[in-house]
Amino acid sequence: MRTQVAIIGAGPAxxxxxxxxxxxxxDNVILERRSLDYVLSRIRAGVLEQGMVDMLREAGVAGRLDREGQVHDGVNFAFDGTLHRIDLKHLSGGKTVTVYGQTEVTHDLAEARQALGRTTIYEAEDVALHDIDTAAPRVTFRVNGEVQELRCDFIAGCDGYHGVSRRSIPEGALTSFERVYPFGWLGLLVDRPPAAHELVYARHERGFALCSMRSAQRSRYYVQVPLEERVENWSDEAFFDELRRRLPAEVADAVQTGPSLEKSIAPLRSFVAEPMRFGRLFLAGDAAHIVPPTGAKGLNLAASDVRYLFDALREHYNDGSDAGIEAYSARALARIWKAERFSWWMTGLLHRFPERSAFEERMQQAELDYLVSSPAAATAMAENYVGLPY
Incomplete structure (x- = not known):
């Protein structure tokens, strides 16, 4: 089998x-180790930057997004029992974010690919990358017990943090940077209208909380828990009781309870591997970087990687220039590190850290006060939240 670009991973990136x-x-072929049903069942976040929304329109897959996505002009911070709104649209020069679940993005993209008749091989086992530092890379894999080979010009590793792509780069060729946080997010999905029209990020002495949503009728809530906590220890009733304790009264009173559709604990981590290219292999998305979900940057960073990589490959094939390929890693990493900084800052701003001193707690409170009282501070936050330019 032969193609121009082999893509490892059928997630949104x-x-x-x-x-x-x-x-x-x-021409391109996608290899995915899971089934299509499994890929479409994964529940992930869905706050899309303006740049990603524009890319989905460029890709011709924004019909349902434009009909069903919830455009948010602002975002809320809650602390000391008070709600403070940041006007994203005004402060960022007209940009907004759109709430549209990652599962829906994946569904729309998979459906569009099927309509184009492009090849996606699901349940591809034992995927292995070969000769990635030569002009003729290839990928071997097994489907239904039969070993097959895919020859290509380039390989795009979009297979996540635990995928084969990054592991295929020789030891010593990558430098990794990592921060593991001493807590996680206990999340609950429920078919009830959201407690607020826009997201609410709450800082409380008991820990962080977030009121988010997937649609006008489906809510996603989170509370900070210790890293060693187990989801089995939390009934739905206990979760909602704890959530309400951490919210201002006006938001807590609006929380509508119901049976959870999904409940899980996600650990928080910051991670970057660089460079994002080795020979003819390019890393994109979670294969190269992880951010805490606090800044809503994970999916959006994957999209910006795709922006740079697509432009580079188009330039190679259409213009005969490799300038974009040579610049891919540096361009992507420049934006990634700014998003890592923002996610790290948001995480530090809103969470309770067990090792923090009383002085550091006061600094956290002062930073929040400054954010909601200074137009300059609020502008910097809004600029990052809606997404830095590509």
């Missing part, structure tokens, strides 16, 4: 890259 390449006339 791999599917978006495949969609853009296909529309540009560049």
């Amino acid at each position: 791999g599917l978006l890259l495949g969609q853009l390449l296909s529309r540009a006339g560049i």
Whole structure:
């Protein structure tokens, strides 16, 4: 089997890259170790930056997004029992964010790929990358017990933190940077209207809380818990009681309870591997970086990687120039580190850290006070939240 670009991973990054390449006339094949049903069942966040929304429109997959996505002009911070709104649209020069679940993005992209008739091989086992530092890379894999080979010009590793792509780069060729936080987020999904029209990030002496949503009728709530906590220890009733304790009265009173559709604990981590290219292999999305979900940057960073990688590959095939390929890693990392900084700052601003001193607690409170009282501070926050330029 032969293609121009082999894409490892059929998550939103791999599917978006495949969609853009296909529309540009560049042949590609996607390999995914899971089934399509499994991929579409994964529940993830869904706060999309303006830049990602624009890319989905460019890719021709924004019909349902434009009909069902919830455009948010602002975001709320809650502390000391008071709610403070940051006007994102006003402070960022007209930009907004759109709430539209990652599961829905993946569904739209998968459906569009099927309509184009492009090849996606699901349940591909034992995927292995070969000759990635040569002009003729190849990928071997097994489907239904039969070993197959895919020859290509380039490989895009969009297969996540635990995928094979980053592991295929020789030891010593990558430098990794990591911060593991001493807490996680206990999240609950419920079919009830959200407690607020826009997201509410809450800092409380008992720990962080977040009121988010997936649609006008489906809410996603989170509370900070110790890293060693177990989801089995939390009934739905206990979760909602704890959530309400951490929210201002006006928001807590609006929380509508119901049976959880999903409940899980996600650890928080900051991670970057650089460079994001080795020979003909390019890393994109979680294969190269992880951010705490506090800044809503994970999916959006994957999209910006795809932006740079697609532009580089299009330039290679259409213009005969490798300038974009040579610059890919540096361009992507420059934006990644700014998003890592923002996510790290948001995490530090809103969470309770067990090792913090009383002085550091006061600094956290002063930072929040400054954010909601200074137009300059609020502008910097809004600029980052809606997404820095590509």
